[in-house]
Amino acid sequence: MGPDNPLPPLSPLDEVHRIDDRERDDMPRDMARQLGLDPLHSLLPERVRDGYGRTREPMSLDALVIENDRLRATVLPGLGGRVASLVHLPTGRELLYRNPVFQPAGFALNGAWYSGGIEWNIGATGHTALSCAPLHAALVPAPDGGQMLRLWEWERLRDLPFQVDLWLPDGSDFLFVGVRVRNPHERPVPTYWWSNTAVPEDVRVLAPAEEAWHFGYERRLRRVPVPAHDGIDRTYPLDSPHPADWFYEVPDGRRRWIAAPAADGRGLVQTSTDVLRGRKLFVWGHGPGGRRWQDWLTEPGTGGYCEVQAGLARTQLEHVRLEPESEVSWLEAYGPLDTPREGEWSEVVRTAEERLAAVLPRRRVEEAYAAWKPYADTEPGERLATGSGWGALEVLRADWKLPGTPFPESTLGEDQAPWAELLRTGCLPEPRRVRPPHPTLVAPHWRDMLETAPATPHTEYHLGVAQWHAGDRAQAVRSWERALPLAPSQWPLLRCLGVADQESGHLERAADRYAEAFEDLCRERRDDGETWTAAVAALGRETLQALLRARRTADARAVWERLLPAVRRRGRFRLLEAELLLAEGRRAEALAVLGPDLEVADLREGEDVLGRLWARLTDEPLPARHDFRMRPDTP
Structure with a gap:
């Protein structure tokens, strides 16, 4: 399976099963x-x-x-x-x-x-x-x-x-x-x-x-x-x-x-x-x-x-x-x-x-x-x-009786540990080592606990994610901005603020936030292990997209060059490379990226990114290897 994406998914859910x-x-x-x-x-x-x-x-x-x-x-x-x-x-x-x-x-x-x-x-x-x-x-x-x-x-x-x-x-x-x-x-x-x-x-x-x-x-x-x-x-x-x-x-x-x-x-x-x-x-x-x-x-x-x-x-x-x-x-x-x-x-x-x-x-x-x-x-x-420890955490919080489906405390793991401590002490512990943030809980009861916990930068980061999920976006931005001056790790906060800028239509400011976040992450990363590589790849991908939207091609190229070669070889990043080459006016090179060996492993159901990019590059028919169209009227 590989590592999960460590960035909290703040953008709206991309679900194709919707109707007018x-x-x-x-x-x-x-x-x-x-x-x-x-x-x-x-x-x-x-x-x-x-x-x-x-x-x-x-x-x-x-x-x-x-x-x-x-x-x-x-x-x-x-x-x-x-x-x-x-x-x-x-x-x-x-x-x-x-x-x-x-x-x-x-x-x-x-x-x-x-x-x-x-x-x-x-x-x-x-x-x-x-x-x-x-x-x-x-x-x-x-x-x-x-x-x-x-x-x-x-x-x-x-x-x-x-x-x-x-x-x-x-x-x-x-x-x-x-x-x-x-x-x-x-x-x-x-x-x-x-x-x-x-x-x-x-x-x-x-x-x-x-x-x-x-x-x-x-x-x-x-x-x-x-x-x-x-x-x-x-x-x-x-x-x-x-x-x-x-x-x-x-x-x-x-x-x-x-x-x-x-x-x-x-x-x-x-x-x-x-x-x-x-x-x-x-x-x-x-x-x-x-x-x-x-x-x-x-x-x-x-x-x-x-x-x-x-x-x-x-x-x-x-x-x-x-x-x-x-x-x-x-x-x-x-x-x-x-x-x-x-x-x-x-x-x-x-x-x-x-x-x-x-x-x-x-x-x-x-x-x-x-x-x-x-x-x-x-x-x-x-x-x-054995499954996850999330059920054990919820049972620990609410003392629910669920006969037939026990969620014992013994199943609590590393992801649940900070939240179990928040539950016991009222404080969200600071990370013991420099690493990407642990997952955020966003249900109302956890958000209430975050709001009453001591307002450390780490707590404000997680509180902002929970507020964003609840639809209180202005307060989420205030929480992230409040944490920024004292945060030892700034890139998670800058990235969240970049998402907020994008959602509100401030593309240039979003590009600035993302570029600063990516620079901070590259300074902070400790090794080329799975966890840090996943963080740099995830933030690098979003940063490239933000810079290309803002038409900042040179800055996007600089970010591209800082990615690990193994990351640049992934299908999703080769698509971004083709977009970057197209933005630089190198159309033939961009088209060559979309060759027969291109495979975008995480292509989503209903996603027609390959077809749209191909249409921007050439008038030739979409090759069968890139044809994932779910609808008859898709270009």
Whole structure:
């Protein structure tokens, strides 16, 4: 994974799943309300994860395997608790898309995400910030007398603990998954959940719906018929030309399920209790942008994938209100289904529903949920993996009782240590050695503690970040400016002030702040180790961007020359080099940078920076290797 970006993400969240407000006028009232329910505007207190590359080599991953005589599930506790494989043992058939590589890419809310398997998305619209993070894992008694695998963690964007319990009853063809999200706060919290399953894309996706809400990365959400739209049967993933989401409108009272049979009729089905309302198909399509993304995220020549998903709301652009001191829970089931996929839509769906009822009656899913609920509070037994210490810090602060999901003080680590001391003493400790600042906590209770702590430069820095997150930008700037004269390390404060200047349109002053910050960091850095290199690279990147916006080409060139050669070779920095060369009038050299060996490892979903830069340099068509366009109208 490499090191996280040490700079607090102060800029607005770059999330492609947004729609124009006027689109809500013709939507159901509850849907329109949930579309506007406190969407996420900031990534804080998370950090951006962009330290990975694209050099591939053999590696080992810790895996937990649960199996009965019918199924084998392989879970990766260190990578979001993802179910990487689900094999039907009697046939030897893999029911999921099992990615042959672990390749991080810029799709999660905080950056790093990878494709394949079943992932658990909590937090806000998008792939969870826990996509590539470790979860706690342990064994727990199961309702049938066997054992469950429990995964749990503290989701920091919404400050909510959650758990995922997986078990395989003897003789069952279905993996049961009990999920619970709790709100321990005395205030309501917007909640989001989508279970995302990757399956091979040479399938037909079936769901009990005649309509869907279509999102095509054009800031529009439209109700369209199912299965055909614009003359194309969209239930065949490879028939769609462009990447798109199809959120199925499953009628009230209808059983919730989604299936993906291959040409021989065999494939995966997912079903759940009714709380998990939404069902979705995501396709990459057969266009050049979607195919390029498939190769980028997987291994060329190994076959692509689509995603079948299930969530708390109709669409992933919505959030659901979770009342104070309450919880929401449900049960999911994953297993094989043999059903014909060709024919008239309503008949194909009816047959699939009948076959699902035969192998897993709706009543059995409800009974399994009722049987699981009393076990959700059972304390874990043997610990199999350890997640973060953030949950332990929150439990220490509020003395919350969360049966079934313990967050012991023993899990507190280096990142939590300063905040635990603030909690105990009322003072945020000064760093014991010169280093980039530790992560900032921004929730109201931590901000209140920072406001009453002694006003050291270190405390003022973190207070300013928390105030910025709360929307009090003028006060944040005052906190950073107040700290600047006495701060032994000035570059973190100068960088924050540079961001504030950029957001307010003062580009020249922002460039000055950034240039001064970069100079101060270069003086302060102690070595070329991972931590300092990550700091210089992150600040160098933002400084180059600020100087280029202000048209200060010579200053940008001076910053470029001070970066380590290994940093300058990274794809994102080669893009900046091309922009710098273009600003210097060296168009041919800039175009040469965009050669066949250019790979921007942290390219984000929906980001068209390569296409825009190519169009500025030449009238030639965009090469296929650089075509990551998600929308048909992108230049």
